[in-house]
Amino acid sequence: MLRHGQSDWNEKNLFCGWYDAQLTEKGRKEACAAGKAIMDANLKFDMAYTSMLTRAQDTLQLVLEVIGQEDIPVHKSWRLNERHYGGLTGLNKADTAKKFGEEKVKIWRRSFDTPPPPMEKDHKYYECIAKDPRYCDEPKSSEFPKTESLKLTIERTLPYWNDIIVPQIRQGKRLIIAAHGNSLRGIVKHLQNISDKDIMNLNLPTGMPFVYELDSCMEAVSPMKFLGDPEAVKKAMEDVAKEGKAK
Numbered sequence: 662m663l664r665h666g667q668s669d670w671n672e673k674n675l676f677c678g679w680y681d682a683q684l685t686e687k688g689r690k691e692a693c694a695a696g697k698a699i700m701d702a703n704l705k706f707d708m709a710y711t712s713m714l715t716r717a718q719d720t721l722q723l724v725l726e727v728i729g730q731e732d733i734p735v736h737k738s739w740r741l742n743e744r745h746y747g748g749l750t751g752l753n754k755a756d757t758a759k760k761f762g763e764e765k766v767k768i769w770r771r772s773f774d775t776p777p778p779p780m781e782k783d784h785k786y787y788e789c790i791a792k793d794p795r796y797c798d799e800p801k802s803s804e805f806p807k808t809e810s811l812k813l814t815i816e817r818t819l820p821y822w823n824d825i826i827v828p829q830i831r832q833g834k835r836l837i838i839a840a841h842g843n844s845l846r847g848i849v850k851h852l853q854n855i856s857d858k859d860i861m862n863l864n865l866p867t868g869m870p871f872v873y874e875l876d877s878c879m880e881a882v883s884p885m886k887f888l889g890d891p892e893a894v895k896k897a898m899e900d901v902a903k904e905g906k907a908k
């Protein structure tokens with residue numbers, strides 16, 4: 662699994678969610694470095710999963726090019742999209758912390774079940790997200806989020822994990838999943854049985870792949886194993902946590 666490389670909205674420290682931000686040059690380099698780390702670990706895949714968002718799809722494509730596996734089937738689903746950030750979409754995280762306080766921003770970013778305020782129809786990014794043709798088939802309008810907590814994100818991601826991905830793993834398929842900070846936090850929480858409280862402290866860095874081996878009950882045999890330098894991973898995780906500090 663890996664979170665996509667740095668996007669232009671990550672670079673500007675904006676709440677992004679379902680906005681279709683693009684990879685920066687640094688993000689593309691992170692994706693290529695992730696591919697190199699995957700190649701060094703000698704991992705091979707039978708199929709790939711990603712979201713409907715370009716930053717995750719482009720990251721996956723770059724990884725597959727580097728590892729020479731562009732020919733594997735790639736499945737895309739809105740259920741792997743980033744958590745919908747509601748009314749916060751497009752706001753700068755540090756400015757929001759200055760305005761509402763760091764504690765409030767931490768609750769919006771990392772609490773399990775408190776969603777940010779909803780995205781209303783007059784929101785600057787409502788049209789380009791809610792009317793985006795890539796969602797013309799699904800999600801159904803009743804399922805289309807206006808905002809999501811981690812809990813709500815898990816409620817639409819986990820059925821995809823259980824019904825689509827797990828059957829492939831049970832058949833012995835080796836999978837790569839390129840997705841997002843919070844859609845992956847939901848899957849990690851499930852696989853490692855992390856409590857609602859402890860998941861607050863998990864911050865996934867961009868472009869750093871991690872590996873799971875699962876037992877026959879589809880539970881993680883051991884915690885996630887990042888490929889790459891543990892100190893660099895730790896520092897990158899701390900930097901993600903700091904995004905919500907007022908400057």
Ligand SMILES: O=C(OP(=O)(O)O)[C@H](O)COP(=O)(O)O
Pocket residue numbers: 664665668671675676677678679743746754770840841842843901904
């Ligand atoms: O779109 C986002 O995630 P992504 O960059 O993984 O797609 C969010 O803005 C991540 O923000 P957060 O780390 O404050 O939850």
